[in-house]
Amino acid sequence: MAALEFTRRYAMAHRFLSDVSPKCMTPHGHNEQVVVRLAPLQPFRFSGANMDAPFEAAKGRWKDWIDGVVDHAFQLNRADPLVDWFRTHEPARLPRLMVFDGDPTTEALAAVFWLKLDAFLRADDLPFRVSEVRVEETPTNAVILTADGFDPDAGGLSQGWPRRADRSINDF
Secondary structure, three states: OOOEEEEEEEEEEEOOOOOOOHHHHOOEEEEEEEEEEEEEOOOOOOOOOOOOOOHHHHHHHHHHHHHHHHOOEEEEEOOOHHHHHHHHHOHHHHHHEEEEOOOOOHHHHHHHHHHHHHHHHHHOOOOEEEEEEEEEEEOOEEEEEEOOOOOOOOOOOOOOHHHOOOOOOOOO
């Protein structure tokens, strides 16, 4: 089985409300990298095109979303008072807030990346499934979700922006 793999770099800012990682309670940023792996739904067979879909079709929406929406977004917990601050003082910036149920950890980011990519694949009727998402927060720290260790339906997020095949990063 031939997998497809795509890598994107982006910049982001976030902050946590919990005290699990006190450094992250102050807004700050990272330059991150996300690597996604897609597995074909059918085994490889020699045929006319010898590919399940062109690379551009398989990565087009994903690349556009990461580069155009995720890059330079501010990741916040839905309960963060900064969300209301932006609503009141800078409502035009609301589309740049990536909002999570809970703190915007790298683990949560990897999970929403998985869900969004899966939504894109299904909406475009592409013959792949997500098999791995790797988010490198720093050159020495990464979170890896794999098909055998991540159940997208058991994560407690049944609806919302991560499951929609659109450019959203929040539900405002």
